[in-house]
Each structure stands twice: as C-alpha cells, then as structure tokens.
Amino acid sequence: MTNQELLSASSAILKKAKQFGVHLAGFANVDDLKVAPSFVFAPQLPILDKVLGTLEGEMEPNPGEVRWPEEARSILAVAVEHPEDKPELDWWYGQISPSGNKLLINAIKSLCEWIPANFDIDVFHFPYFIEQGGIYLKDAAVMAGLGCIGRNNMVVTPEFGPRVRLRAMGLSVPIPSTGPSEFDPCVHCDDFCRKACPQNAFDEIIYSSKTYNQTICPGRDGSYSRPTCYIQIHQNNTEAKEQVPEGFSKRVKVIKFCRKCEWSCPVGKQTLLASKSLQLPPIAQRFLGPY
Numbered sequence: 274m275t276n277q278e279l280l281s282a283s284s285a286i287l288k289k290a291k292q293f294g295v296h297l298a299g300f301a302n303v304d305d306l307k308v309a310p311s312f313v314f315a316p317q318l319p320i321l322d323k324v325l326g327t328l329e330g331e332m333e334p335n336p337g338e339v340r341w342p343e344e345a346r347s348i349l350a351v352a353v354e355h356p357e358d359k360p361e362l363d364w365w366y367g368q369i370s371p372s373g374n375k376l377l378i379n380a381i382k383s384l385c386e387w388i389p390a391n392f393d394i395d396v397f398h399f400p401y402f403i404e405q406g407g408i409y410l411k412d413a414a415v416m417a418g419l420g421c422i423g424r425n426n427m428v429v430t431p432e433f434g435p436r437v438r439l440r441a442m443g444l445s446v447p448i449p450s451t452g453p454s455e456f457d458p459c460v461h462c463d464d465f466c467r468k469a470c471p472q473n474a475f476d477e478i479i480y481s482s483k484t485y486n487q488t489i490c491p492g493r494d495g496s497y498s499r500p501t502c503y504i505q506i507h508q509n510n511t512e513a514k515e516q517v518p519e520g521f522s523k524r525v526k527v528i529k530f531c532r533k534c535e536w537s538c539p540v541g542k543q544t545l546l547a548s549k550s551l552q553l554p555p556i557a558q559r560f561l562g563p564y
C-alpha cells in the first residue's frame with residue numbers, strides 16, 4: 274500500500290466507523306502503544322492487584338502483558354457515548370454484556386467485514402479482557418487522540434467527558450497515531466471526581482514513580498487504588514437485585530456498577546452548561562466553547 278492509499282484508507286475508515294454508530298474514532302500506532310504507560314506498568318502490578326477485575330484462571334503465562342497479534346501495526350480505537358440519562362447502556366444482566374458494549378462490538382464487527390472488503394488490510398477484533406487477548410483501551414484511546422486520562426483515571430473526552438465506553442481493533446498497516454492531544458481539563462479542576470468516590474480510592478499515592486520507574490502511574494500520580502475501587506465494584510455485584518428486565522423472559526441479576534467518578538465530572542455536560550449553573554475551569558471552557 275502506498276502512503277497515499279494509506280491516507281485515503283484511514284480517512285474512509287474513520288468516516289465509516291461513525292456510520293456504524295461510534296461517536297469518536299482515531300488510530301494509534303502499535304509501536305507507540307507498546308511503550309505507553311499501561312502496557313509497561315500493568316505487567317509490574319503487584320499480583321493481588323492483577324487478580325482483581327481479571328477473570329480467574331486466565332492469568333498465565335504473563336499476567337498483565339498484552340499478546341499482540343504479530344501482523345498488527347496499528348489499531349482503531351472507538352468510543353460510544355454513555356450519557357447519564359441512559360444509564361441502562363452500562364448495566365450488566367448476569368453474565369450478559371451491557372447494551373452499550375453491544376453497540377461497540379457490532380460497530381467493530383461491521384468494520385472487520387467492511388475494511389478487508391474494501392482495502393488490502395487484515396483486521397483483528399480485540400476482546401475486552403487483556404487475559405483473553407485484549408489491549409489497554411484507555412491508552413489506546415488517548416494515543417488515538419480521543420481524550421486524555423483525567424484525574425479520575427478515565428479517558429475524558431472534550432465532547433462527552435468520561436462518559437464513554439471504548440473498544441478497539443487491530444489493522445495490518447502502520448497508520449500513524451492521531452494523538453495524543455493537548456486537551457487537559459483537569460489542570461484547574463476542583464477534583465469533583467476524586468471527592469465523589471464512595472471508597473476514597475484516590476486518597477494516597479499507592480504506586481510510586483520510583484518503584485515502577487515511570488512518571489505516569491494509575492490516576493496520573495499513582496493515587497488510583499485498583500483494589501480499593503474494586504471493593505465498590507464487588508459490592509455493586511453482590512448487592513444487585515434479580516429482576517425480569519424488558520426483553521428478558523426470566524429473572525436475572527441487574528448489575529449497576531458505580532460511575533460516581535464519571536457522573537461528577539463537569540466536562541461534556543452541555544445541558545448543565547446551558548443553565549449556567551456550573552463554573553468550569555478556564556481550560557475546560559476553552560475546549561467547550563461559549564455557553
């Protein structure tokens with residue numbers, strides 16, 4: 274593929290991704306991802322932290338390490354908005370994946386058919402979990418220019434704040450990364466997200482830059498405690514009630530995981546801005562425009 278063909282293929286792919294229902298899309302080069310913070314940090318995590326949030330028995334051989342398909346040269350990262358007024362997009366029904374995740378999976382599946390049918394490009398659909406062959410989606414999204422990692426340790430996008438869910442696919446061609454961007458609304462923010470955490474998961478630096486020999490750690494400064502956050506996630510799971518949701522014929526557990534670090538973030542909340550009830554830091558105003 275010539276450079277020119279690659280350029281026109283990448284624009285066509287971004288446009289098609291939107292037609293298939295995603296709200297944001299961008300590319301990250303695999304060489305950039307292999308040295309991105311999560312990819313380097315996660316294999317060094319203490320073993321207890323690794324097990325949390327990971328499927329049991331699927332940790333071997335190298336916990337936290339991404340198994341890249343050999344031919345993958347770049348990835349397409351996509352995001353679908355998960356707004357506050359549609360919380361059901363994020364609800365699990367027993368083992369059944371949330372409907373928002375299905376929107377992402379379907380868009381990626383459609384792209385996995387459309388891309389090879391139209392270009393000389395092989396594709397790889399990455400699963401969600403790392404231990405099943407997935408990749409670190411937040412770093413992928415940041416390197417693709419979709420947003421930055423906020424002080425809530427989530428991808429914060431200028432358009433939707435952190436209220437997005439992510440997915441990615443691999444491509445056999447070396448498309449350059451479309452990020453990271455300069456966007457950083459947290460600089461002057463009052464840490465609404467950290468204050469909203471019901472478990473105080475950001476209270477102290479638990480991963481120090483010195484120990485891990487890297488300046489960028491979970492929560493940016495090493496203060497996001499994965500085990501503490503998991504206490505809440507586990508509690509949400511055990512406290513979930515059985516119901517017969519719309520479209521189901523029998524009772525299932527409807528699990529509503531905590532999203533306080535998302536709901537509390539003012540970025541991307543245009544309705545609140547319209548009412549002028551919220552003062553945003555100047556940097557965020559710059560990105561959101563006048564209101």
Ligand code: B12
Binds near residue numbers: 402407435492493
């Ligand atoms: C395991 C997992 C969990 C575990 C552990 C989380 C963790 N961060 O360790 C538990 C169950 C606790 C959890 C909780 C949540 N999760 Co979760 N989780 C995952 C999963 C499967 C892997 C994440 C992981 O292990 N990362 C590795 C660790 C080491 O990374 P990290 O803690 O994020 O720290 C790195 C970043 O901060 C990064 N970083 C910091 N600054 C910068 C700057 C730059 C430039 C770059 C490139 C990177 C970077 O460097 C750190 C490492 O050094 C991903 C899906 C996936 N395949 O990626 C979803 C995912 C991260 N989760 C998600 C969500 C929504 C949640 C929850 C809100 C719960 C919910 N309602 O679903 C909370 C939020 C917690 C939080 N504030 O971070 C979304 C995030 C979407 C977004 N907007 O960012 C993801 C991407 C899934 C999805 N469907 O989109 N999760």
